[in-house]
Amino acid sequence: MYRWLCLLGLISLCGGCQPDSTHSEAYVFGTLVDVQIDDLSEAKAQQASQAVFARYQQLHQQLHAWQAGELQQLNTAITQGNSSIPVSHTLADLLQHAQQLSVQSGGLFNPAIGQLIALWGFHREQFSPVQFAPQQLQRLQAQRPAMTDLTITKDVVASRNRSVKMDLGGYAKGYALDEGMAILKAHGVKNALINIGGNVMALGQHHGRAWRVGIQHPRQPGAMAALDLPSGWAIGTSGDYQRYYMKDGMRYCHIIDPRTGMPVQTTQAVTVLIAPQGHAGVLSDVASKPMFIAPEQASALASTMGVFGWLMVDQTGKISLNPPMQQRLTWLHPETARHAHLVE
Amino acid sequence: MRTWLSKLRPLLWGDWLVLLLSLGITGWLWSDWGNYAHATKCQIRQGTHIIGTYDLMQDRHITVKGTMGQSVIHIHQGKVRFEHAPCHNQYCVQQGWLRRAGQVVLCLPNQVSIVLLGESGFDSLSY
Amino acid sequence: MQSISLTITDRDRQIAGLTTLAISLHLLEATFPSLLPGVKPGIANIVVLFVLYRYGFATAASVSLLRVLAGSLLFGQLLTPTFFLSMTGALTSLVALWLASRLPASYFSAVSLSILAAMAHITGQLLMVRLWLIPVPQTFLLLPPLLMASIVFGLANGLIVAYLLNGRDARG
Numbered sequence: 001m002y003r004w005l006c007l008l009g010l011i012s013l014c015g016g017c018q019p020d021s022t023h024s025e026a027y028v029f030g031t032l033v034d035v036q037i038d039d040l041s042e043a044k045a046q047q048a049s050q051a052v053f054a055r056y057q058q059l060h061q062q063l064h065a066w067q068a069g070e071l072q073q074l075n076t077a078i079t080q081g082n083s084s085i086p087v088s089h090t091l092a093d094l095l096q097h098a099q100q101l102s103v104q105s106g107g108l109f110n111p112a113i114g115q116l117i118a119l120w121g122f123h124r125e126q127f128s129p130v131q132f133a134p135q136q137l138q139r140l141q142a143q144r145p146a147m148t149d150l151t152i153t154k155d156v157v158a159s160r161n162r163s164v165k166m167d168l169g170g171y172a173k174g175y176a177l178d179e180g181m182a183i184l185k186a187h188g189v190k191n192a193l194i195n196i197g198g199n200v201m202a203l204g205q206h207h208g209r210a211w212r213v214g215i216q217h218p219r220q221p222g223a224m225a226a227l228d229l230p231s232g233w234a235i236g237t238s239g240d241y242q243r244y245y246m247k248d249g250m251r252y253c254h255i256i257d258p259r260t261g262m263p264v265q266t267t268q269a270v271t272v273l274i275a276p277q278g279h280a281g282v283l284s285d286v287a288s289k290p291m292f293i294a295p296e297q298a299s300a301l302a303s304t305m306g307v308f309g310w311l312m313v314d315q316t317g318k319i320s321l322n323p324p325m326q327q328r329l330t331w332l333h334p335e336t337a338r339h340a341h342l343v344e
Numbered sequence: 345m346r347t348w349l350s351k352l353r354p355l356l357w358g359d360w361l362v363l364l365l366s367l368g369i370t371g372w373l374w375s376d377w378g379n380y381a382h383a384t385k386c387q388i389r390q391g392t393h394i395i396g397t398y399d400l401m402q403d404r405h406i407t408v409k410g411t412m413g414q415s416v417i418h419i420h421q422g423k424v425r426f427e428h429a430p431c432h433n434q435y436c437v438q439q440g441w442l443r444r445a446g447q448v449v450l451c452l453p454n455q456v457s458i459v460l461l462g463e464s465g466f467d468s469l470s471y
Numbered sequence: 472m473q474s475i476s477l478t479i480t481d482r483d484r485q486i487a488g489l490t491t492l493a494i495s496l497h498l499l500e501a502t503f504p505s506l507l508p509g510v511k512p513g514i515a516n517i518v519v520l521f522v523l524y525r526y527g528f529a530t531a532a533s534v535s536l537l538r539v540l541a542g543s544l545l546f547g548q549l550l551t552p553t554f555f556l557s558m559t560g561a562l563t564s565l566v567a568l569w570l571a572s573r574l575p576a577s578y579f580s581a582v583s584l585s586i587l588a589a590m591a592h593i594t595g596q597l598l599m600v601r602l603w604l605i606p607v608p609q610t611f612l613l614l615p616p617l618l619m620a621s622i623v624f625g626l627a628n629g630l631i632v633a634y635l636l637n638g639r640d641a642r643g
């Protein structure tokens with residue numbers, strides 16, 4: 001009897017271990033933001049994370065795709081055909097970078113298709129099936145809104161195409177990761193982890209080891225794999241399971257293929273691992289989208305977008321990943337590992 | 345020695361079957377259970393506010409008032425789920441029972457989340 | 472006055488002797504150092520299995536249950552958790568033996584019965600632990616290693632019984 005208890009004691013010992021870092025959470029950008037700080041006193045850590053959240057609230061308003069804010073003003077001005085639209089330096093920088101990334105992705109990352117996203121019903125807090133005439137989609141597609149339609153200078157934006165409607169949903173969370181890390185560093189934080197709706201960036205370490213991040217299984221609750229995220233690295237996942245609705249047995253997710261104007265139905269999830277660099281956070285958000293839309297070009301897109309490691313789950317549940325990703329991650333269930341294929 | 349061995353007949357056809365089957369089942373359980381890190385507690389949050397951290401070994405309903413209405417969370421003998429939610433899509437309810445450390449269910453519309461605590465093997469989740 | 476007379480048959484003596492042997496083995500085993508907690512070779516089951524082949528299921532069941540009862544009396548564990556744990560193990564392995572003894576004897580020897588009984592024994596005990604003694608789900612994490620040990624010891628005990636029976640293994 002006591003032996004049983006001892007053995008169980010051993011097993012359950014670590015069940016209660018929780019790292020003693022400071023967690024702060026908030027709902028921003030329509031998702032859960034989690035800031036974990038390790039090395040400051042509780043009060044100072046709270047102060048640092050409050051500064052981060054304050055900045056996020058600002059960004060959230062400024063960049064909101066369908067509520068009042070600077071981005072909405074820009075969108076209205078574009079629709080009205082205004083040829084010289086004043087914008088803040090922040091927005092100008094951000095648009096320029098998004099434009100550059102859009103070109104790099106061959107137009108697959110296209111934040112100018114806000115009208116399409118709205119048409120499919122994703123400019124709402126909650127998603128449900130929508131009805132629209134096929135002509136509406138055809139008309140939008142014929143207008144071909146693209147990032148290259150924009151001319152962006154330091155403080156003025158002009159658009160050649162009135163159907164451009166900016167939606168930075170695939171960029172803002174990553175941008176916020178970079179911003180958040182800069183704010184934490186300015187507060188003297190050496191070890192922290194920020195998670196914005198699944199986009200995660202690490203700073204320093206966690207109790208003397210690398211921060212460890214799980215990768216969500218697209219069709220099961222919980223993670224399918226885990227990997228170490230060293231300081232300055234970022235990881236992001238795009239999936240069809242967070243923002244979607246079902247209609248006639250088909251899944252319609254929020255990621256729209258700009259080539260067809262349709263929600264992507266070929267991919268369940270793409271995870272990208274980004275090495276430390278100037279915009280690691282942005283890349284962790286942006287780089288997964290083109291790969292999600294055009295899985296057949298995954299390898300080529302990964303290298304043009306500056307992705308270090310990637311993992312992709314297609315609609316049949318088959319997993320493909322590149323060797324650097326394979327080397328870094330640990331599968332949590334042998335069953336999942338059996339579905340995985342290496343792609344050179 | 346020879347007489348001793350001659351008494352010990354080799355295993356029969358069915359014995360091999362039993363042996364292999366039982367080894368197979370054990371191996372299968374091992375591979376499955378080896379990774380099964382059960383959560384011991386769960387943390388329920390509404391927005392930025394932590395409603396509480398609860399031991400999973402109990403039978404209890406917790407009602408949380410969110411931005412849309414009341415979410416009912418059911419903790420039952422080592423597992424937890426959203427039983428009712430006011431949200432439109434009911435994704436959170438469809439997730440069903442959760443029992444592994446590291447699992448997270450979010451009800452974004454109502455801004456209620458459940459995080460299962462325990463040694464999950466990672467500090468955060470990319471989803 | 473009515474007097475009750477009990478006739479003690481040779482068979483009763485044999486069963487008593489075998490039960491004594493089972494208890495002795497059980498006591499002997501208790502002195503062994505345990506490599507792992509919860510893991511014991513269960514050599515008393517050699518006797519139970521032997522009795523099953525020689526005298527049939529009913530006798531084997533009496534030997535097994537008497538062994539648990541007498542063993543816990545000797546250890547002063549009657550009606551303690553240990554007693555109920557042993558009883559559960561004995562009962563589940565008897566159920567397994569009862570079912571397994573219906574397998575055709577030309578294909579399945581004492582080794583099969585021994586392995587199945589050992590696995591049922593530990594599974595039953597663990598179920599008891601999970602449901603009553605330590606009701607946490609983590610209990611089942613112990614199942615795979617314990618099952619592995621039960622297969623090894625079940626095999627060993629089964630081979631010993633097969634050796635003892637030496638071909639005379641028509642089940643009673």
